[in-house]
Amino acid sequence: MYQILPYAYEQARKLGVKIRPSNKKHKKIDVYDKDDNFIASIGDSRYGDYATYIKKHGLSYANERRRLYRIRHSGEDKKKGTPGYFSWFILW
16 A cells, blocks of 8 residues: 655645545545545556655655656646646645
8 A cells, every 4th residue: 555655745735635545456645625525546556756766766866757757747638636637746
């Protein structure tokens, strides 16, 4: 099971949403609005994210992984409220 790190909680707070560990297979986090209504499941638990890379490999490695993630996902729709939006701003 994925352990949500303080970085993700802080990013979620900035967006005005709540996050909890996901019960869905291969998902990291479930995102909820301020009224506890489910919005989306984000992140694949089989892969790293910015905070886990910092913890395991250090800041410079994590920054490089973030750069590559953002290149890879730059063409995707990041409309507010979509899983891509929340992954971009909470996990990366």
